[in-house]
Amino acid sequence: MALQNWFTEAGNFVYSINGVSSSNSPQALKQFLTKTKKGYCQQFAFGMAVLARLLHIPARVVIGYTQGTLVTTDTWQVKTSDAHAWPELFFAGAGWLRFEPTPANIAGLAGQATAFSPPYSNPQEDATVSTNPQTGLPASSNPSSQTPSGHANKKQFIGKLKGATGGAGNSDVSRKSSSSPLAAVAIVLLAVLLIAPGVTRLITRRWRWWKAHDDAARAHVAWCELRDDLTDHRIASRPSESPRALARRVGQMLTLTDAEREALDRIALAEERASYAASPAGSAQLKSDTALVRRAVARSSGLRARWSARIVPTSSLVPARAGLQHLLDVFGWIELATTRARNRALLRHQEPA
Numbered sequence: 150m151a152l153q154n155w156f157t158e159a160g161n162f163v164y165s166i167n168g169v170s171s172s173n174s175p176q177a178l179k180q181f182l183t184k185t186k187k188g189y190c191q192q193f194a195f196g197m198a199v200l201a202r203l204l205h206i207p208a209r210v211v212i213g214y215t216q217g218t219l220v221t222t223d224t225w226q227v228k229t230s231d232a233h234a235w236p237e238l239f240f241a242g243a244g245w246l247r248f249e250p251t252p253a254n255i256a257g258l259a260g261q262a263t264a265f266s267p268p269y270s271n272p273q274e275d276a277t278v279s280t281n282p283q284t285g286l287p288a289s290s291n292p293s294s295q296t297p298s299g300h301a302n303k304k305q306f307i308g309k310l311k312g313a314t315g316g317a318g319n320s321d322v323s324r325k326s327s328s329s330p331l332a333a334v335a336i337v338l339l340a341v342l343l344i345a346p347g348v349t350r351l352i353t354r355r356w357r358w359w360k361a362h363d364d365a366a367r368a369h370v371a372w373c374e375l376r377d378d379l380t381d382h383r384i385a386s387r388p389s390e391s392p393r394a395l396a397r398r399v400g401q402m403l404t405l406t407d408a409e410r411e412a413l414d415r416i417a418l419a420e421e422r423a424s425y426a427a428s429p430a431g432s433a434q435l436k437s438d439t440a441l442v443r444r445a446v447a448r449s450s451g452l453r454a455r456w457s458a459r460i461v462p463t464s465s466l467v468p469a470r471a472g473l474q475h476l477l478d479v480f481g482w483i484e485l486a487t488t489r490a491r492n493r494a495l496l497r498h499q500e501p502a
Contacts, residue, residue, distance in 0.1 A: 150271075152197055153249065164251060165187050169185075190264070194250065215264050251264060371439050391421070400413060409445040
């Protein structure tokens with residue numbers, strides 16, 4: 150936090166995109182930190198990462214985009230001007246945490262479009278701690294012992310991130326008494342996570358066949374099942390490949406019997422007929438064909454690929470990844486909303502009566 154404050158305090162550094170060297174050399178970075186003290190997000194991100202490493206804090210630079218601007222309840226607008234670079238520092242027990250050393254611009258707005266410092270990196274957000282306005286550190290502490298690498302400050306920082314409420318007031322007895330139910334819950338969650346992908350894959354397969362009520366629908370189901378089975382066994386199926394081309398390539402890769410090769414060709418032909426022909430092919434045998442080809446793919450795959458397809462089938466994880474991305478978007482929206490509300494409350498508090 151002291152490093153971030155050093156960059157963002159008024160009169161220390163200046164945000165500017167004009168007349169700034171774009172060189173990534175150590176000399177350019179040293180010139181920025183000690184002489185010009187003027188730059189944009191790239192210089193500030195590199196500068197804080199280097200200084201954090203000198204203090205033995207693992208650091209890295211992330212290049213991407215901010216969350217953009219909320220337009221409606223479910224729409225965000227991300228522009229080219231939202232491109233940004235920021236440092237992330239690693240703390241044991243908390244992981245990689247982002248910081249925002251880029252100061253405000255001349256107009257007093259965020260130096261890099263919609264970028265903002267996370268609440269945990271701003272000591273002023275914690276109303277329960279009296280801070281020194283010159284350092285941003287607790288006023289009752291010795292500044293020399295409160296560097297970002299100091300053990301006391303690090304423990305206090307991590308404690309805030311974990312939502313610690315009692316600090317030293319939490320006894321060892323309470324920790325021991327709560328460890329047993331937590332361990333049981335963790336074991337149950339682990340077991341659920343282990344079996345969830347395989348169960349999801351099985352339910353998806355049965356649900357697809359149950360919904361298919363005509364020849365065209367069953368042809369599409371057989372084709373989806375074939376591609377998912379290949380994905381589960383780590384065999385690539387490119388979207389650009391036609392059904393016939395994929396069947397030919399898979400037949401050349403795997404050791405198939407005549408019956409298995411005929412089943413594979415029937416699945417590909419049924420998908421082509423259902424997609425492009427005036428009438429689909431008969432589908433009475435497609436379900437048994439997919440099961441026969443699935444067994445052939447498993448037999449031709451390695452031991453690791455077979456167990457991976459049974460326990461953690463890759464095809465069942467694709468919807469989970471998409472859902473996780475949406476969940477992260479929700480968390481980002483909540484963080485932005487709470488930050489804006491906190492800033493408005495701070496401005497109202499600072500207005501004269």
